[in-house]
Amino acid sequence: MRTNSAPRIAIIGAGMAGASCAQLLASAGWAVQVFDKSRGVGGRMSTRRLDWTDASGSAHPASFDHGAPCFSAHSADFASFVAQAAGDGLLTRWSPRMAPSSYLPLGSPDLWTPTPDMPALCRSLLAGLPVRTGCAIEALRRDESGWRLESGGTTVDQGFAAVVVAIPPAQAAALLQDHQAAWAQQAQAQKMLPGWALMAVTDEIASAEAPAWDLAWPSSGPLAWVIRDDAKPGRKPQPGLTHWVAHATVDWSQTHLEAPAAEVEAALKQALAQQLGRQPHWHYSTVHRWRYASVPRAAASSISTTTHRWDAAIGLGACGDALGGAGVEGAWASARALAAAINASSKTPLSHDRPAHA
Ligand SMILES: Cc1cc2nc3c(=O)[nH]c(=O)nc-3n(C[C@H](O)[C@H](O)[C@H](O)COP(=O)(O)OP(=O)(O)OC[C@H]3O[C@@H](n4cnc5c(N)ncnc54)[C@H](O)[C@@H]3O)c2cc1C
Structure with missing residues (x-):
């Protein structure tokens, strides 16, 4: 159950990885706040609407x-997530x-x-959670009061116990550079x-x-x-x-x-x-x-030695398709592994007040 004293965690990116991670962490009692630079959520699972x-x-x-x-499920875990989401009317088999x-x-x-x-799945995962769209996070700062997020040279939010970076590697590198230079270097080397x-x-x-x-x-x-x-x-x-x-x-x-x-x-x-x-x-x-x-599927598995990144000492994590093995399934698997790692290293109240697809 989320309480006023629940630790705050910022999730940067509301694609499949960020939305999945946010939903899992909220279920575990974290006070999540999601940021995305786009007008809506979904990331590369996107639908463009226009009038001609x-x-x-x-x-x-x-x-x-x-x-x-579209996407497919290759692992039993993701197949089970897909089956539940399909049962909830969020996904349909495309033939x-x-x-x-x-x-x-x-x-x-x-x-x-x-x-x-396409964004409907992420919208559903994020239902009821605070999401700030149209907000590109450009820098992460950390001091004794926690993490502070900056955009356009000004602070957009602060006081976070932890931050999850769930954006493509080239963009993630800039945010990670000052705090985890090795991760940033690997993100920069990731071929997309x-x-x-x-x-x-x-x-x-x-x-x-x-x-x-x-x-x-x-x-x-x-x-x-x-x-x-x-x-x-x-x-x-x-x-x-x-x-x-x-x-x-x-x-x-x-x-x-x-x-x-x-x-x-x-x-x-x-x-x-x-x-x-x-x-x-x-x-x-x-x-x-x-x-x-x-992400080239071969590169995803050879460059990444882990499915996610988590530094418990400073409360910084990263997830996304490039870490999880490519595609929508990779993004989901990476987010799930990161959420498990965060929960394993933190003493937060467990709650099941939101339906979990995982
Ligand atoms: C044309 C195309 C076809 C594809 N086909 C398939 C397919 O057939 N099957 C399959 O499984 N996958 C496919 N994919 C890949 C799949 O879409 C991705 O692997 C998956 O959606 C990645 O999810 P993610 O959450 O890791 O990243 P993203 O979906 O990229 O989400 C990252 C989010 O972070 C936001 N963001 C970025 N920088 C910042 C910042 N500084 N501050 C705040 N927000 C930020 C972005 O706006 C975005 O919403 C395809 C992708 C494309 C583009």
Whole structure:
């Protein structure tokens, strides 16, 4: 049970790692306070919402899952978390109709997606907890009264007994540098893979000659994944329109990392048209560059010797996909291991007043 005297802990980052860690620590009696620099929670499990305007001037709402489209459970522990979240209505199994041209059939394990949008899972984990969005933490200071967090050169909050850094390694390094130089160095050395994503609204492409499909894994060309985004579970299709998210391959994204967005958009639209087998009518399109999209799975296990970092002497921890073995599952596993380590080294009241998915 959280009491007025419960120790305060700051969680920096409200993606899968930060949200999971916050929920587990709150369940264990910590007074958590979450910070995220973005407007909402979810991190790379994200959905972009916008309005586009047609030729007659009418506005149309659109949403695109332009980060992680889905995830799988490989470990028994994460499978159990997923099963419980699915039972709670937070996750739905995604069984897309595969494009015939895909180089691989849809295999196992199952693909899961939060509904009605990607951040929904993190929103649920954080329900009832204090979350301050739009707040980029730029420095951590520590003195006899605990940890103080700074943004824009001013203190945003203070008096924390501990801090958890749950942000991608390149950004984490700057916060860790003054307190755990070795962690910062390892974070800086962590390779992250980039990814360009195309978001587009076209006319309906399915016809008697070209049956509908929801997911393509092209065997060649710039695109790795082509997703009919409005056909994912819980999304809202609009008559006569198709919403696409197309992810470029890592190689193509690396080669075009600094290319102008307009050039990338034109190239990815051409690749999508090729995948569709015809030039669609483009109602709307844009691209997003993920400079740090994902962790190479091999690198995650070889660079990291642990799934998380925790320095009990100063009350500083770190978690995230780069430490936990990549992907949404890695972020969750890292957060869970860190929360267990923090609880093992602290004398906080245990409570089960919030439902735990772990
Ligand atoms: C295009 C794409 C496709 C992907 N596909 C898959 C897939 O198929 N399967 C899979 O399992 N995974 C996939 N992933 C990876 C998956 O999304 C991540 O591994 C996982 O979401 C990482 O969670 P995290 O909490 O560690 O980090 P993040 O989700 O990055 O969360 C970190 C949070 O910290 C915030 N933040 C950063 N710096 C600061 C700061 N200084 N102050 C405050 N807040 C800060 C950010 O705004 C963010 O919300 C994909 C990712 C992308 C981008």
